Amino acid sequence: MSTIVILTGAGISAESGLETFRAETGLWAQHRVEDVATPEGFARDPALVVAFYNKRRSQAAAALPNAAHYALARLEAEHSGDVLIVTQNVDDLHERSGTKNLIHMHGALNSALCGACDHRWPAPAVMAANAPCPSCGAPTARPDIVWFGEMPYHMDQIFETLSRADIFVAIGTSGNVYPAAGFVAEAARAGAETLEINLEPSSVGSQFDDALLGPATQTVPAWVDSILKRT
Structure with missing residues (x-):
């Protein structure tokens, strides 16, 4: 799994x-x-x-959750292994779409x-x-x-999960804010397959194995479908 x-x-x-x-x-x-x-x-x-x-x-x-939020909630519900969503966002759209295993690393509104x-x-x-x-x-x-100059939340749990990740995906991130921008390198060191889903490559886009470019409401559901067919 x-x-x-x-x-x-x-x-x-x-x-x-x-x-x-x-x-x-x-x-x-x-x-x-x-x-x-x-x-x-x-x-x-x-x-x-x-x-x-x-x-x-x-x-x-x-605001209302969109198709990308609902697709990730479906992945969590239907994937046979573990799914952890770490969000830099402070809104509650992931929760309202049904996601349960979620970390708000930058806090919550x-x-x-x-x-x-x-x-x-x-x-x-x-x-x-x-x-x-x-x-x-x-x-x-x-x-x-979490304001600039403060430590993001739950970093120990995040890095522990990254250390055993099989797949790491970044969705809709700029790649400009650390430590989140460094997660792809952590996952790669653990041997994970890495993918960036974005409108355009992020600042750390070259570090990913692959990329899906386009609106999240289209690319994320398609990616989730492909993962669920594999597992």
């Missing part, structure tokens, strides 16, 4: 209407990274940061985090700056998002 590890990025949710970061009209063209996606930016202006993620939370709640005691709880639709933690009471609530 083969182990499949899948990394997903903003490209898989773009066809559900969610903005990517690095497109010409993407989120980083509209906002300075330093202002809304760093601990320092949050310390300077928590109201700006909270408002940014409130808007993104609202947009994500209105629907979660809040206490900066004082690390308590987590479901984020309200509209968070307030300096909101109190329901556990310790400190006015240090923040979006449960």
Whole structure:
């Protein structure tokens, strides 16, 4: 039974209407990274940061999973081996499509985090700056998002699974953000077959064994069909 590890990025949710970061009209063209996606930016202006993620939370709640999300959920349900999806996305479209074995390495919009005691709880639709933690009471609530300069979540579990992966696939990723951009090299060292599915080759596209180029809603279901026929 083969182990499949899948990394997903903003490209898989773009066809559900969610903005990517690095497109010409993407989120980083509209906002300075330093202002809304760093601990320092949050310390300077928590109201700006909270408002940014409130808007993104609202947009994500209105979006619907697309054919690529549903195809990956079907792969997990029907594949005879293990399937782990590691997402860089902070939306919940994978969960809403039925995926169970999922790691949000960059956090989640629907979660809040206490900066004082690390308590987590479901984020309200509209968070307030300096909101109190329901556990310790400190006015240090923040979006449960991994910002630049912070360590992504569950890295030990991710690298352990990559070390025994038979297939590694990256879907809709830019290849610009580490450590996720290094996953293909980790999987290759373990002897995994590697595939990139994207609109165009990523920054690390040359490291993959093969590529499927095109919209995720078309390429991902076709790839899933091919895998399920093999297993």
